[in-house]
Each structure stands twice: as C-alpha cells, then as structure tokens.
Amino acid sequence: MNFFLTIILDGLIQASWLFIVALGLTLVFGVLKILNIAHGSFYALGAYIAATAVTMVAARGLPPSVGFVAMLLSVTLIASAVGLLLERGLLKMFYGRDEVVLLLVTYAVFLILEDVTKLIWGVNPIYATQPYELFGNLEFAGLYYVGYDLVLIPISAMVGFAIWFGLNRTVIGKIVLAVIHNEEMSVSMGVRVNRVYAIAFAFGVLLAALAGALTAPKISMQPGLSSDVIILSFAIVVIGGLGSVEGAAVGAILVGLARAASVHLMPQAELFMIYLIMAAVLMFRPEGLFKRETARRI
C-alpha cells in the first residue's frame, strides 16, 4: 500500500510543475494556433530570473520567504513584458503564414534565446536553493519528502483553477474562448483579436516562466535546460488534447504517474513510457483525451 502511495505522491510532484508548463503551451496553441517550440526557453528564462532574484535577496540577508515572494514577483513582471514584446515585435509579422512557418519562427526564437540566456547568465551553474528549505521536511510512508515539493501540488492546482475560472467565468476569458472556437466569427463580432493574441501569448510565456521559477530552487540552472522541457510538455498537451485546460491537467498527471510507476517498477522502460502513451493516445483518440468537436469542411 505504502508503495503505491509513494508512486502516486512522486507522480503528483512531477505532474505539478509539468502541468503549469503545459498549460501555457496549450493556451498559446488554442488562441494563436502556434505550437511554440520556444516555450521551454521561457521556462529556462523564468528559472534564471528566479535564481537571480533569490540570490539578490539572500545577499541582503533577508529571509528565504522574502526570496520566494521576490522570485515570483520578478518572474511575473519580466516574463509578461518579454511575452508582450515578442508577440508585438516579432510574431505579429508572421500571422497569416502557415502553421509550420510559425513553428519554425518559434524554433528560431528558441535558438536565439538559448544564446541570449548564456550571454546574460554565463555557463556556470546557478542555484537558488534557499526557498527549497522553506517548508521543512515531512515523513510520509517511511520516506522523507521535502515540504517545498509537496507545496507545489496545491500551488499548481490553484494556478490551474485560476486559469479555468478566468477563461470560463470572466468577460475577457469568454472573449478568449470565443477566439479559440471561431476566430472569424469573433472578428466579425468586433473582438480585437490582436489584443487577445498579445494577452494570450504573454500569459503563455508567464506560465512557462512561473513553472521555471517554481522548480528553480531544486535544480541547477545551466545551458540546455530548455530542450527537454519542450518535448515533455508537447507530449502532455498532445495526450490531453491541444488547447484544453482539463486535458493539460490529465495529461500532466498521466505523464507524472507513468514516470513514477516505471521508475519504481521497471526502470528500463522509463524512456519509452511517455512516448508510448502519446503514440497510443494519438492512435485511438487523435485529437487527445479531451477532444473538442469540430465541424468538418466540405
């Protein structure tokens, strides 16, 4: 019994940050129809910014809780600014082109950001471990868990709920949903789609960066952080269904649990697990688990 609880807990911890990353990816895809390869770079950007903020706070002798707050605030500010700037300054020029072209534009952004983060932060690993000790340790099922890891689970649930609430229960959210479902119709109803694009993209960047910031205290920041995150979050979004909030949640939990189960039960299979699930979902439910009915053009 304890064994299975361990798997579930490990899986949920894994799923918590993955969910936030995937949420950003799925939002950007839903609204802008861009599969954003640079999404992982924004994750890395968030992690680096968080590390800088935490280090600056710690250098002034302030407690780690201040560092935690400072890290979330600075990431929110910088990431939204970067998101708006990129959307208005760059992506805007490519709207109306093929999805593949847009995908390649984000790939170019990925390459550029890779070197830009290196120019700013260098190649030496950077830490921000102070907040990791913030919530102490907990004993559970005969194992020690770090409180910070466990706190991530409710935080990501809150983020998910906030996005869901924002989309379904506010006017702006309804407009965004309208653009997701039928852009042409929204335009004719007087929706300023360009503004929706900018907001959605900035939010996507923000979510990726936020996930980066939340994981920053437990990893070491260094070049190459981004490319792995992209492929994992792609898998989650494809499993859950592109453009669906619920799908991202279920996809993240599935991927987290699959990873945890394979590490505990058959470590050899870990590398395949996620791609196998992804291929299986695509085979049987090509639109993802949370499929939205779309009319077929004849």
Add this chain to the structure above:
Amino acid sequence: MDRLWRTNRAVLFASVAATSLGLAVPASAQETFKLGIVTFLSGPAADSFGVPARNGAQFVIDQLNKGSVPSPYEKVGFGGMKIEPVIIDENGGATKQVQELRNLYQRDNVDVVLGYISSGDCLAVAPIAEELKKMLVLMDCGTPRIFEEAKYNYVFRTAAHATMDNVGLVRYMKAKNIKMESLSAINQDYAWGQDSRADFVAAAQQLYPNVKVQTDLLPKYGAGQYGTEISALVGAGSDVVYSSLWGGDLQAFILQSVPRGLSKRSQLVFSAADHVLPPLGDKMPDGTILGARGAYGLMSQKSPLNDWLFKGYEAANGVYPVQAAYRSTQSILGLKAAVEKAMSKNGGKKPSTDEMVAAMTGLEWPSPGGLIQMKLADGHQAIQPIAFSRTKYNPDLKRVDLVDIEYFAAECVNPPPGVKSIDWIKGGMQGAKCN
C-alpha cells in the same frame, strides 16, 4: 537558378580566398603552430567540462607563448613556434563534429586538432582524422571502445579511459573497509552511464563477491529532477549508492537527495564528481566518496608543475582547476613534448604530421596530474595515476576539502596492453601492479 548559383559560388570563393589570405599573413609558417581546439562552449556539458577545458587550454597556451611554464616546458610555444589556437564548440552532435573536423583540417589548415569530451564525438571523429592522415589528440572522452574496437595511427588519447575510474573506486572502498553487502546505482541512460555502471558492478563483484545489486536506475540524460528516483533509492536503503552522474544532473541529484536523507541511509560513491565541489560548497554531504578521473584538483600531488597550474589557473579564473582543466593541460603539454622531440630529430624544422605521430607514439611526459604514459593501443592510449577521497566541508575556507586521499598507480587500475577492459575486470584484473 543560374544567378543564385553564381552568387553562391562567389560567396564560396570569397570565403576561401579570405581564409587563405588569413593564413598567408604570418611570413613563414614555421613561426606559428595552428592548433584546433574542440570543446563544449554550450549545452549541458559546457559548465562542468567544456569551459574549464577551454580555460585550461587558454591558460597553458598563454603561458607557453610567454615561455613561463616550469621545467621541462620552459621553451616558448611548441619548440619556439607560437601557438595559434582556433577554438570551436563541440555542441551539436556527431554529424556536425565530423564536418567541423574536416573544416578545421581542410579549410582552416590547422596542424593538429586537440579536444573532444563526448565519447560519441570521439568515436565519430577518429576515423575521419585517420582517413585525412591528420593528427588528432583526444583529450577527455571516456569510452574504452575507441582503441579497443579499431586501430589508429594518427589518433591519440592523452588521458586514461573510464575503466580506471570504476576499478580505482572499488579498490579505494576495499582499502577503506567500506561495507557493501547491497548496492544501488543511478546512472544516465546513455553510453557513459551504461558503461560506467557495467564496469563498477563488474569490479565490485570481483572485490565484494557477495554484493547484491538492488535498485538499478537509468534516468534520462539531462533529466534534472530526481524526486521519484530518490524515493526508490531511499526505499531500497542499500549500503552503497553508486553514481556516475556528472555536471548539472549530479548537482541536482545531490541538492534533491540530501534533504531526503539519502546520504544518511547509504554511503554515496561518485566516480567523477570533483567538478561539482566548487559550485555546491556546503550542500555536498560530508563523507561522500568521490573520484576526479585522475589525481586532479584538490587531490593532485604537490609538484612545481602542479603549483604552477593550480595557482595560475585560480588567479586567472577565480576558481581552482578541476578535472577538465587538467586534462586539456596534460594533452597540450604532451603535444608540446612530441613536437619538440620530433624537432630534435629533424634538425629544428617544423615537424610533419608523420614526424609528430612517430614522436607521440609511446611517449611519456610529466603533467600536473602525474606522469602520463602512452602505453596501451600500441602507444596511442595513455594511462595515468588516479586518486580517490572523501569530502569534508571546511567552513573557514568556505570550500569542500578532500580527506583520506589515496593514490593508485596507473598500472594498478588500468588494463595491461592487448586486453579489453571489461574482460580484464571480469577475469579478476590479472596483472595489476598495485603497491
């Protein structure tokens, strides 16, 4: 079509002309020695290995060009010729490296290429250098396969391969009476991790015949988050947890596992972990057993050469040199010894590739990490001494000190010529000469 093809050609010729002009500027080719250096400047291996290796190479080349290296390397540059380095990034995969190696030899006309950290890159570039009949010095990569599966004339490796890291580690544990009835392992799921794991387990089964392998994890290279793996390792509660993780992965593993009590439940042993000590500081648990792939850094033995590198590198870079810096240093010094040996035979001319190859084969030279001997693979593969130790945080200096250091002679931890590494270990490590 025609127009673009022409402009394209024009670009080609312009660039070719530019490179050949660039070469023509120094009046006589005798005065400089063009050395291609390939090391990771980006990607996950940059901070741990690539950049320290580059910094080490740059430091040594500056010092050699100034003629301020201690004996026996006082001569300026290589036998009086100034060294002109061409540094390129190793990141981007084997396909790219094969192409870049050709470019270095054929377009940039470098005399020798020195470098490579990734085993996959080493395996890929070695046959190309052989075909082009150009000298290639591999400085760091670990896999024994390079010379065990093929024979090369123009290719050398100036550092011992990964077998000694694991054989030496088990010998150290035995010497220090570490209890190991059960063993768990966590290694990256690619060749370095798989091979290290195989070597360690095989060597452990020789010296600890009753050892039981429990949890045996192979997470993805670059995974970065090990929560689940740590649960499994702590759950298993083995006497020893072995790992060949390195760089960011190793740092993340330590940061995440220490708060969860792994280092209290099991003895941690790391085969190549010295390079994470400067960044980790007091986050590294005391008593961890680790190796540095040689007698390097804080485990190096006192000598004028070592003092020169350690102090000079620290002054130039603000951090003491770790394994990769030592490895690039020892390969440049070895190349210098070979070039100068060849020049003493041909009357002081700039030596040809074949003259350098002949001089390098079977060469021995002193380095900051001890004596390097090209003993294996008909004089093309080096063996060297190695050291292991335990960590102890020093709050006064704010750095991790290494205590209980033990040295092993090169011939104690490396296979003799003509025997495959894994066969040698499984056959009981016959012919090892330990003091």
Add this chain to the structure above:
Amino acid sequence: MKMSQHPLVMIGLVAAVTLAGRALPTWTLSLATIAASNALIALGIVVLARTGNVSFGQGLFFAAGGYGVALIANAWGLTDAVAQVIVGAACGGLLGLVIGPLIARYSGIFFGMLTLALSMVFYGALVKSTALGGSDGFNVGRPSLFGMSFTDPREADFMLYAVSVIVTGFAGIAATILFRSEFGLASLAVRENNLRVEYLGLSANRIISINFLIAAIFAGASGAFALMAQRHIDPQFAYWTTSGEFVFVAVLAGNQSVAAVFVASMALELVRSFSNLYLPNTWQLVLGVFLLGVILFLPHGIGSLWIRDRRKRRISATAPLTAERGAAP
C-alpha cells in the same frame, strides 16, 4: 512547360554541378555532400507536404536507412556506395510501407506529432541497444564505387559528392515530373479538401500513403549518404531536432523550385559552419537570426530569388496547413 523544367535541361544541370565539384576546394565537397543528402530528405518532406501533411519524424526513416546500411556493411562487407544508397532507400521504404497506411488517416498537427512520437520511440530503443553501441553509436568503413576504393582523401570526397549530387539530382527530376502528373495533382487536391477527393472516387488515404512511402525512401537514401559521409552512426539520427532541421530546409527552400531545396540546404550548412568558426559562443543566435531573416524577407523561400511567383499560393507545394488556419486576419 518552361525551358528550365525540361528533363534534359535538368539532367544537364545535374551533370554540370557534378563536374563543378572538380573545381571546388576540398572542404566544400564534404559540406556539399551533407547538403545534398539533407536536400534529398527535405525533398521527401516537400513531396509529402503536397498532401497537406508535414512529418516531424523523418529522422525515423533517416536512422532506419543509416542503421540498415551500417549493419549490413559491417556484417557482409558491403561497401559499394551505390549499393548502400539502394539498401538505405529499401530500409526506409520498407518501414514507410508499414507505417504509411497506419497514419495516413491523421492530418495537420496530429500527423506531425504522431510521426515525431514514433521517431522518438525508435530513438529510445536505439539508445537502449548496447549491441548497437547505445548512444555512442558505431563506425563503418569507407565506401567504394564499382569495385574501386579511394585512398586519396580528395578523390574519396569527390566520389561521394558526385554520387550524392547525382542521386539527389535525379530524385529532384523525378519529383518535378511527379508534381505535374495526375497523381501529383491529386495529392494537391487531398490537401485542399480530402472529402471532395473521396467523392471523386479516389482514396485520399492511398494517395497519402504513397507520398509517405516516397518520402520514406528519400529519407532512407539520405540516411545512407549521411552514414557514408561521416562513417559513424548514432541515435541522434532519429532525434527530433534532426527531423526538425529537415523540415527547416524544406520551408527555407520554399515551394517554387526543386533546386532551391539544394541551395537552401547548402546555405544552411555554410552559415552554420562559418558562424561556429568565427562566433563559437553565439552561433545558435546567428543561425536563429538568419532563419528569421529568410522567413521574413523571402516569404516564398530561397527559390523566390530566381523564380518569380506566377502561380497562386493556393497550389503551392509547401503550404500544407493553410487550409487549417482558414482565413486568418
């Protein structure tokens, strides 16, 4: 029919490019070989893209061709360059024959993601197989041609250059003819509206499968070239960034000229190589800016430099997903 698209003119062009290799400096020969090999696989992506599907997993067939050739070369000593290309094409083709019909019913981004997932499963399997050298891969001997072996590096490079340019050239000619054939036009129709194609009594799935097979054959042959050029193979052949680069070449080339695929591939290799030499710390940045520049200033690809766009966008060759996006503002 335009003069420049007459098969005889194109054959002459291939012969001229091949002979031009005699005058090129040695280092460009191997660069051009890689460029030709990448052009071949990108051409396959263009062929497939005419049905509206972009494969992000061509690395699967690229690796299948490469590993197939490498294993056969090491087991039976098959070193002939032309035979190796045929083996590579056959390996890629066989796999394409199995996978094509299975995934022909998917479209758009799902098709891309599924191909990507398949190639990543293959990548995972390769990394695990220690018998094949795991992630480090293994080496093969140098290729020969019709019983001749080449010991002089320049001659060996030229031989490989010639074979790859000729094979890629003929593949290009075949593709041009295919594009104008009834089947090629039906492929375009599938992209525009696959239901209407079905109403005409054609099987959209079958058309996609055949195009997929062609792309897989090209990818397999390309894998054989990459293997011959670098004499080493590793699982990176199947990794998603490898596949992504081929899509990049296809988009960079644009849709107006088969020759553009080769030029785009060469340009990419040159930019990459020179930026790595002169700016080793920021070559990715240079590459990214270069790509953005091409996409922004040459919206119809490098091919638009010498071919004016007379055709309407609707029947362009690499605009597969326009239909999905609908009338974007």
